[in-house]
Amino acid sequence: MSDPAPQQPTWLHRFRSHRVGLRSRILATFTLGVAALAVVLAFTTYGLTRSTLLRQREDTALRQAYSDARGVRALLRSNPTSPKAALDGVSDVGPAEPLLHYRGEWTNTSPKFTSDSLPAGMKRRVVDEQTAAQMLYSDGQPVMAVGIPLPDVGATFFEVVPLDELSRTLGSVRVSLLGAVAITTAAGVLLGAVAARRAVQPLADAAQAAQVIAGGGLGTRLEPGDDPDLQVLAGSFNDMASALQQRVERDARFASDVSHELRSPLTTLAASAEVLNSRRDELPDKAAAAVDLIVADVGRFQSLVEDLLEISRFDAGAVRLNREDLLVAEFVRQAVSVSTLPDAHLEVDPRAEDLVIQADKRRLARVVANLLENARYYGGGEVTVTVEPSQPEGEEIEDVQIAVEDHGPGVPPDERLLIFERFARGGSAGRRGSSEGAGLGLALVDEHVRVHGGRVWVDDRSDGEEGARFIIELPAEHA
Amino acid sequence: MGTRILTVEDDERIRAAVKLALEDEGWTVMESGNGEDAVEQFHRQPADVVLIDLMLPGMDGFELCRSIRRQSDVPIIMVTARNDTHDVVAGLEAGADDYMTKPFVPKELSARIRALLRRAKPPQPGHARLTFGDLELIPDEGKVLVAGDEVHLTKTEFRLLCELAANPGKVLSRESLLDRVWGYGYFGDGRLVDVHVRRLRTKVEADAANPRHVVTVRGLGYRLQA
Numbered sequence: 001m002s003d004p005a006p007q008q009p010t011w012l013h014r015f016r017s018h019r020v021g022l023r024s025r026i027l028a029t030f031t032l033g034v035a036a037l038a039v040v041l042a043f044t045t046y047g048l049t050r051s052t053l054l055r056q057r058e059d060t061a062l063r064q065a066y067s068d069a070r071g072v073r074a075l076l077r078s079n080p081t082s083p084k085a086a087l088d089g090v091s092d093v094g095p096a097e098p099l100l101h102y103r104g105e106w107t108n109t110s111p112k113f114t115s116d117s118l119p120a121g122m123k124r125r126v127v128d129e130q131t132a133a134q135m136l137y138s139d140g141q142p143v144m145a146v147g148i149p150l151p152d153v154g155a156t157f158f159e160v161v162p163l164d165e166l167s168r169t170l171g172s173v174r175v176s177l178l179g180a181v182a183i184t185t186a187a188g189v190l191l192g193a194v195a196a197r198r199a200v201q202p203l204a205d206a207a208q209a210a211q212v213i214a215g216g217g218l219g220t221r222l223e224p225g226d227d228p229d230l231q232v233l234a235g236s237f238n239d240m241a242s243a244l245q246q247r248v249e250r251d252a253r254f255a256s257d258v259s260h261e262l263r264s265p266l267t268t269l270a271a272s273a274e275v276l277n278s279r280r281d282e283l284p285d286k287a288a289a290a291v292d293l294i295v296a297d298v299g300r301f302q303s304l305v306e307d308l309l310e311i312s313r314f315d316a317g318a319v320r321l322n323r324e325d326l327l328v329a330e331f332v333r334q335a336v337s338v339s340t341l342p343d344a345h346l347e348v349d350p351r352a353e354d355l356v357i358q359a360d361k362r363r364l365a366r367v368v369a370n371l372l373e374n375a376r377y378y379g380g381g382e383v384t385v386t387v388e389p390s391q392p393e394g395e396e397i398e399d400v401q402i403a404v405e406d407h408g409p410g411v412p413p414d415e416r417l418l419i420f421e422r423f424a425r426g427g428s429a430g431r432r433g434s435s436e437g438a439g440l441g442l443a444l445v446d447e448h449v450r451v452h453g454g455r456v457w458v459d460d461r462s463d464g465e466e467g468a469r470f471i472i473e474l475p476a477e478h479a
Numbered sequence: 480m481g482t483r484i485l486t487v488e489d490d491e492r493i494r495a496a497v498k499l500a501l502e503d504e505g506w507t508v509m510e511s512g513n514g515e516d517a518v519e520q521f522h523r524q525p526a527d528v529v530l531i532d533l534m535l536p537g538m539d540g541f542e543l544c545r546s547i548r549r550q551s552d553v554p555i556i557m558v559t560a561r562n563d564t565h566d567v568v569a570g571l572e573a574g575a576d577d578y579m580t581k582p583f584v585p586k587e588l589s590a591r592i593r594a595l596l597r598r599a600k601p602p603q604p605g606h607a608r609l610t611f612g613d614l615e616l617i618p619d620e621g622k623v624l625v626a627g628d629e630v631h632l633t634k635t636e637f638r639l640l641c642e643l644a645a646n647p648g649k650v651l652s653r654e655s656l657l658d659r660v661w662g663y664g665y666f667g668d669g670r671l672v673d674v675h676v677r678r679l680r681t682k683v684e685a686d687a688a689n690p691r692h693v694v695t696v697r698g699l700g701y702r703l704q705a
Contacts, residue, residue: 260560264490266582271496274585278503302582324669325698334665362666 022203026196027189034188035181042177049173057144057166058133064096065146065159072100076153083107083155099158101127113138113160122147126156135163142167202230206237216317218245252316259309266302273298307440311422314447321360321451328357328400328476332387335368341376341383344404349388355400355476359452367448367456370441371404371470379406379467390473399454400476407467411458419458420446449474482506482596485526487517487543488558489535497530500585506592514538518546525551528592531575532558533566541573548574552633554595558583571674576635577661578671594662598634609644612705614683614692616644623683630682635660639675640683643693643703652700676701 020028068090075086083102087109090098097110099118106115115123117138125132126147133146142163149156205222212220221241222234276283276291283291313319329348336344368385375383383406390399411419418424422443449456454474461467484506488494491512498508509526511517514535521529529547533540544555557575559566567578576598577591609616615624618641623630632640642659643651651659657667660675676695680687694702 263560263581264493268490268492268496270582271493271500271585275496275499275503305582322668322670330665338664338666362668365666 023196023200026199027192030192030195031185031188034192035185038181038184038188042181046170046173046177050170053166053169054135057161057163058135061096061144061146061159061161062131062133064094064161065148065157068096068098068159069148069150069157072098072155072157073150073153076102076150076155080153094161096159096161099160100155101158102153102155113143117143117160118145118147118158123156126158202227202233206233209237209241213241213244218248249316252312252318255308255312255315259305259312262305263309266298266305269294269298270302304440307444310444311440311447314444314451319447319451321363323358323360325356326359326361327479328355328402328474329353329387331357331359331361331364332368332385332402335365336372336385338365339369339372341372344372344375344383344385347384347386349386351389351393351397352387352400352476354479355389355397356479357400357452357474357476359474363448364452367445367472368402368404370445371472374441374470375404375406375408375468379408381407381467389476397478398475399473402472402474403462403469405461405467405469407465410460410466410468416458420456445472482528483509483524483526484528484530484592485509485511485517485521486530487511487514487535487540488530488532489513490532493532497585497588501589501592504589504592514540514543514546517543521547521553522550526553528595529553529555530558530588531555533570534560541569544570544573544575548633552631554598554634556588556591556595567668568670568674571671572678574633574678576633578668595634598638598660609647610705611644611647611692611703614705616640618644625683632679632682636675636679636682639672640679640693640703643701646703648702648704650696650699650702656701672701 071090072086075089076083079085083100083105084107087098087100087107097108097113099113099115100107101115101123108114117136119134119136122132122134122145126149129149129151131146131148133144135142135144137143138160144161144163146159146161147156148158202225209220209222218241221238224231224234224238273291273295277295280288280291329352332348333346336342336346372383372385383404386401386403386405388401388403389397390401391397420442423439424442446456449472452474454472456470456472459469459471461469482505484501486494486497486501486508488497488510489512494510494512498510501508509520509524511520514537517529517531518538531540531543535543538546540557544557547553547555554577555575557567557570557573557578559570559578559580561580570578576595579588579591607617607619609618613626617623621637623632623637623640638660639656642656653669653672654665654667656672657663657669661667661671663671676693677687680690680693684690684692692703692705694704696702
């Protein structure tokens with residue numbers, strides 16, 4: 001699937017990539033969205049509040065200034081030589097500090113605000129007989145300066161009103177808004193997390209269902225639920241699972257059916273071959289030779305079909321064990337005695353004499369017989385069977401090992417896993433498979449032992465001489 | 480009158496091959512290709528051993544087995560396709576004495592038939608009667624009475640009861656019973672014993688679910704008590 005978009009900036013790339021998870025992306029988007037919204041709202045609110053408050057303050061200041069200006073004008077008319085007296089007349093009222101420019105001189109009541117506090121532009125405007133109002137910073141403090149021309153007495157009247165109250169109000173508004181943004185963002189994070197989890201949950205469910213299916217639970221399905229969007233996911237998932245299940249079951253049935261079908265003709269062949277064999281002496285030489293071949297291969301054919309059927313059953317998960325508690329020592333003795341190598345030398349470690357395994361004795365006997373058959377066919381020389389606990393002396397016994405050793409060529413280390421694979425061929429693998437099978441013998445040994453909760457592997461002889469040592473390990477406990 | 484074997488198998492070639500092999504043993508073989516026909520043949524001329532393949536067209540092997548059991552205690556060997564399914568247990572519960580899995584070699588089949596024929600004879604002549612509470616055994620006559628009423632047991636069930644009775648109060652392990660009754664060694668199928676004990680209980684116990692005579696001893700085996 002090619003990405004049609006051209007070069008994207010890297011941060012965007014990473015945001016869209018899978019390294020940042022879906023949940024994180026939903027959470028981040030949510031939080032950023034909420035935060036951005038909150039910030040915009042806060043700014044707007046603050047801006048509006050500030051301009052409204054300022055305007056109100058301006059109006060109040062202007063009104064006050066006008067009233068004071070009228071007072072000063074009146075006082076100046078009555079006492080034209082004393083501007084100071086005129087100012088004193090109004091300066092007590094409120095926090096406003098008056099300034100007066102009269103006959104070329106500046107008079108002020110407070111040392112804080114002088115004519116230098118007023119901007120030149122403002123002074124010029126008022127001189128030109130225009131009222132002016134302006135917000136300035138005097139010594140870092142916000143103040144409102146108002147200027148009113150008094151042309152009939154030849155003066156200009158200014159008032160400077162400190163705005164610290166306003167400033168304080170705005171300050172607390174700022175703090176509240178910041179707090180609101182913070183809380184909203186936090187709420188956004190929480191909601192984002194919840195939304196993210198909710199959104200991703202169906203995916204987590206699907207993932208878990210897929211896991212169960214992969215593990216063998218082919219019947220697992222997803223609940224469709226009420227959400228129409230999610231129903232699509234559940235629907236297709238379930239369809240896929242059903243298709244998979246059918247496929248697997250069909251494959252397993254196929255192998256099983258084929259082998260099954262072969263059993264009937266095999267029965268006929270085996271029976272007829274036996275009848276022929278019992279009359280072998282009545283036959284002319286050529287016919288007798290032919291009968292010998294038939295009898296030999298019918299037996300081989302039978303083993304092959306059995307093995308195939310068995311392995312297909314393992315694949316279908318249709319193997320059912322007939323487990324019993326068995327004394328492992330006794331079991332091994334019996335298994336050896338019915339194998340093709342009943343004279344194999346058997347050694348049982350005294351610690352293993354009372355060990356019990358939970359096993360299907362017929363299956364396990366076939367396993368032991370298989371290993372003995374291999375040892376005889378490919379190994380040669382004396383074959384030894386040992387039974388001993390896996391754990392060394394002193395430790396609690398949890399497993400038992402049944403080992404079959406031969407004096408054959410051994411198995412090279414790089415083939416030791418290969419030989420247990422199905423239809424393993426090449427090198428000693430082909431030679432080590434069941435003599436009558438298609439290379440399934442050891443694969444079946446592996447499956448049988450595994451289904452009993454154990455494992456099988458091949459190693460060097462314990463005494464270092466040339467040969468192979470096949471070991472079956474099974475869980476065991478004291479009787 | 481030689482021993483007569485009735486084989487019920489729908490595959491005609493298997494039937495023919497088995498007939499050839501069994502006739503080599505000196506037995507007379509009667510053949511049938513389906514359940515209904517087999518019932519009829521058996522009714523006309525009962526056999527000494529019956530061989531039933533479970534996979535039959537129409538009336539299946541289980542039904543045929545039950546049908547024959549209703550009229551006779553004749554030894555029945557069931558032929559199954561696999562031995563790890565419930566077929567074996569179901570077949571045994573339907574009344575079979577033993578089973579074989581396909582493909583089998585006629586030598587094996589002959590051995591089993593011989594074992595079943597041997598079972599027809601009681602194990603220890605000389606004991607007149609054995610009594611265990613309301614359970615009475617007359618081995619010589621092959622009779623079993625429960626509270627005075629005669630109960631019909633198959634040869635195998637009877638043999639099983641006799642072995643348990645020969646060791647009154649003693650626990651006999653599954654292996655031991657498999658050996659004594661069926662002639663199987665260590666690798667005999669324990670289910671043969673288990674199902675036959677169940678069948679025995681339905682016939683001789685007042686309440687098969689709570690047996691008083693044929694008792695299970697956990698982990699050890701079975702025991703017969705009064």
